[in-house]
Amino acid sequence: MIRNFNYTGRKRIPRTLLDFSLADAELGPLLFRAKLRLDSLNLPKDAAVYVEAYHSIFVMRFPFGRVGKIEVPRDRLLRELPTREVVHFRVKVVDETSEHGRILAEADRITATRSGKLSLLHVDPLPLGDQVWRLNLDDLWPKLEVNSEIRDVNMFEIVRSSTAFRSLVLPAILREILTHLVQREPEVDMDTKDHWGSNWYRFGQSLLGGLPCPTGADEEALVRKTEWTEDVVKAFCNKHGIARMFKASTQQEVA
Amino acid sequence: MITPLRSLTDAGLQEFRRCLQDLRLGDITSLPTELLNDARLTKKEGDILVADVRVSSKLDLATYLTEKIDLAGTPDLLYNTGMWSWLAVVFFNQICPDCSAGGVKQDYRYILERDYRHRHRHLIAGPVRLYLAHGAHGARLLLSHPVHVLGEFTEQLASRQYIAANSGLMQAAAVLYWDERTKTQKKGAAPNERRPGTLRRFIDVVEQFDTTYDTYAMTGDQVVSLLPAEFNSWLS
Numbered sequence: 276m277i278r279n280f281n282y283t284g285r286k287r288i289p290r291t292l293l294d295f296s297l298a299d300a301e302l303g304p305l306l307f308r309a310k311l312r313l314d315s316l317n318l319p320k321d322a323a324v325y326v327e328a329y330h331s332i333f334v335m336r337f338p339f340g341r342v343g344k345i346e347v348p349r350d351r352l353l354r355e356l357p358t359r360e361v362v363h364f365r366v367k368v369v370d371e372t373s374e375h376g377r378i379l380a381e382a383d384r385i386t387a388t389r390s391g392k393l394s395l396l397h398v399d400p401l402p403l404g405d406q407v408w409r410l411n412l413d414d415l416w417p418k419l420e421v422n423s424e425i426r427d428v429n430m431f432e433i434v435r436s437s438t439a440f441r442s443l444v445l446p447a448i449l450r451e452i453l454t455h456l457v458q459r460e461p462e463v464d465m466d467t468k469d470h471w472g473s474n475w476y477r478f479g480q481s482l483l484g485g486l487p488c489p490t491g492a493d494e495e496a497l498v499r500k501t502e503w504t505e506d507v508v509k510a511f512c513n514k515h516g517i518a519r520m521f522k523a524s525t526q527q528e529v530a
Numbered sequence: 531m532i533t534p535l536r537s538l539t540d541a542g543l544q545e546f547r548r549c550l551q552d553l554r555l556g557d558i559t560s561l562p563t564e565l566l567n568d569a570r571l572t573k574k575e576g577d578i579l580v581a582d583v584r585v586s587s588k589l590d591l592a593t594y595l596t597e598k599i600d601l602a603g604t605p606d607l608l609y610n611t612g613m614w615s616w617l618a619v620v621f622f623n624q625i626c627p628d629c630s631a632g633g634v635k636q637d638y639r640y641i642l643e644r645d646y647r648h649r650h651r652h653l654i655a656g657p658v659r660l661y662l663a664h665g666a667h668g669a670r671l672l673l674s675h676p677v678h679v680l681g682e683f684t685e686q687l688a689s690r691q692y693i694a695a696n697s698g699l700m701q702a703a704a705v706l707y708w709d710e711r712t713k714t715q716k717k718g719a720a721p722n723e724r725r726p727g728t729l730r731r732f733i734d735v736v737e738q739f740d741t742t743y744d745t746y747a748m749t750g751d752q753v754v755s756l757l758p759a760e761f762n763s764w765l766s
Contacts (some may be wrong), residue, residue, distance in 0.1 A: 285741060327746065331646065332663045332688075332695040333605065336746065357605045369744045375756060376744035432646045519540075526547075527637070 286316060288366055288382035295364050295387035305353040307387060311345055311366060313380075318342045318368055322379055325367045330356050342368060361386065361435050384431060395474055396448070398434050410448055412455050417471055419448065439524035442517045450508050453479055457488065457500035479507040482514065531620075533567060535578040535599065537612030538619070542571035546615060546641060553634045560629060565619045575613055582620050589673035591621070591654065592661035601662055608662075614642040614655040625653040625678045639680070650688040653677055660688060664700050671704045674714045682720040683707075686729055692740060699736050701750025702757075706732065706764040716764065726760035 292313065298306040309326055320343030328335045335355050340346030356362050364387060368380040386397065400423035403409065407425070411418040421430035433440050456463065456472050463472035480487050483506055489499040512518065538546060546565055552558045564571055580598055585591040595617070601607055618625060618640040626634055638648035642655050650656045657677070660669040672688060675681045687703060688694045707719040707729065720729040735757060739745055745753055754761070 325744075325747075329695060331649070332659060332691055334695050334746065355602070355605060357609055359606050360609060367744060369747075375752060376747055377742060378744055429646070436646055516540075527643075 285378050286318070286368075286380035288313070288316065288368070288380050290382065290385065292316075293366060293382055293385060295385055297362070297387045303352075303358075305356065305358055305362065307351050307353060307362075307364070309339070309347065309351075309364070309366075311339060313342050313345070313368065316342075316368075316380060318379055319370065320344075323369045323371050323376075325369060327365045327367065328353050328356060328362055329365070330360050330362050333357075339366075363431075395471070395478060398431060400430055408444060410451050412452065417452055417475075437524070438520045438527075442521035442524060445515075446508050446512055446517060449479075449511055450504060453504040453507060454501070457497070457504060479503070482507050482510040531566075532579050532581040533620070535575040535580050535613070536567065536572040536616050537575050537610060538565070538616045539571060539573055539612060542568070543612065543615055543641060545571055546619065547637055550634055550637055550640060553629050554631045556631060561619060561622055565616075572616060573612070575610075580617070580620060582623070585621075585624065585677055587674055588657035588677055589661070589666055589670070591677050592657045592673060593666065595654070595658050596661060601658065608655065608659060611642045614652060615640065617654045618642075618652070621654060621677065627678055646691065647689070650684065650694065651680060653680070656684065656688065660694070663695065664697055668697055668700055668704070671700070671708050671715055683715060683729065686720065686733060690733065693733065693736065696746050698745045698748035698750060698753050702736070702753035703729070703732060703750075705750045705754050706761060719764070727762075727764055731760065732757075 292311065292315070294308075294310040296308045298308070307328060311324065311326075313324070320341060322342045324339040324342060324345060326337045326339050328337070333355055335353055337348050337351060338346075339348070353362060363383075364385040365381065365383040366385070367378055369376040370379050384400075395417070397418045399411070399418045399420050401420045402424045403420060403422040406422060408419060408421045408430075411420050419434065421434060423430065434444075452475055456475060460472050463476060476488055483503075486503070486506075488503050489496055491499075542565060546561075549558065549561050549565065553561075566572065578598055580595075583594055585594060596602070599607065607613065622640070625640065628634075636648075636651075637643075638651050639653050642652045643649055650659070654677075657673055660672050663669070666673070672681065672684050675684075683703075687700070693699045693703075706727075707715050709716045718728070724730045724734065736745065736753070739753070739756060743756065754765070
């Protein structure tokens with residue numbers, strides 16, 4: 276897609292001012308919660324605020340009151356959106372005083388955490404030169420950084436649905452994260468969900484039918500942990516049919 | 531033929547892909563009936579009965595399937611690769627009327643891909659998704675063709691999710707390019723180049739609107755009122 280130029284003075288709403296979460300969807304449509312903190316942006320108090328939830332070509336739009344008085348709608352069920360796909364959100368602040376509403380500020384492609392089921396990996400588009408992706412484990416939460424400057428390529432969609440990318444990259448990410456954990460953060464508190472490491476350990480454990488990562492800090496323990504990591508990656512590949520996914524992607528390329 | 535709704539299993543999808551290749555090579559001349567109901571290649575999706583009814587347009591097809599299957603109430607079904615690919619088997623004679631080497635198109639027209647670049651090109655799921663998102667009137671520009679034709683409007687508009695998701699922009703395209711008399715698109719509206727006022731210019735222009743205006747909240751007429759004069763000739 277050709278990117279647009281922002282000649283209009285439209286403000287970007289920093290992600291740090293927005294919190295989105297999704298309630299578990301096992302019993303029906305997803306329910307989202309949103310906290311918007313727009314006070315510091317120096318926007319007109321009477322400008323309208325909208326949240327749009329979207330996936331593919333399906334959009335649901337929710338009025339959130341005005342900048343000066345955010346009003347969270349009661350009904351925030353995403354009835355028209357799938358429960359098993361990644362739903363994104365955008366926040367728009369709109370000047371509605373003229374015939375055609377003008378966007379004063381916007382944040383787009385916001386992903387939500389799932390309540391009780393946090394996203395294990397955040398995807399962050401960044402200029403990466405000639406690198407397509409890299410893993411950032413230095414932040415509060417693991418980030419898959421993807422190159423935002425590859426023209427006409429929507430990396431969010433690639434990460435989400437490209438069988439070629441997923442089959443090659445996801446096992447590598449899993450291996451790198453678990454290797455990092457077992458080597459550098461062996462003492463993660465498994466009772467907390469606030470540390471990303473415990474979530475990833477639990478994820479690995481679940482793939483092995485509940486088998487926890489071996490404990491200990493000596494060389495022998497490290498070997499056992501490395502074996503556990505490899506078993507997790509193998510189980511992940513088995514569960515998601517990674518080889519089949521890769522084969523399908525190569526067949527698509529040939530076709 | 532009337533049959534309970536089914537989906538292709540992984541083995542069924544593999545077999546369907548192989549059959550498409552065999553059709554292109556001329557090794558077979560039609561799909562084997564096993565793809566419709568074989569227990570290994572397909573699985574039942576419920577008690578809904580579907581028939582390979584004759585449809586004259588994508589709109590007919592989308593109307594029929596959305597009446598049969600509660601897609602609005604269960605949006606996850608829209609991503610069920612096996613089900614949409616099985617429906618392509620059911621309607622294969624209509625979405626692929628010419629089974630010769632040149633007549634069988636790319637796999638993604640028949641087998642629903644998860645890749646967003648191809649998803650809209652599925653000849654069964656694509657029209658249904660547009661119909662659900664915009665209704666018969668809003669999506670009329672993209673649903674008037676016979677079911678086996680993808681069409682330039684679908685290629686250009688449905689491939690751009692920010693347009694295909696935006697009712698104001700979709701309606702605006704219809705205001706400009708829909709011929710109410712012939713019930714199809716106006717002639718010359720979608721050439722392969724950027725002639726003033728034609729579809730590709732429309733896309734260029736509304737792409738810029740997207741940074742300024744809340745087009746999602748606009749009607750088609752409101753969007754059209756923002757367009758430069760080069761589009762005026764299409765309004766007559």
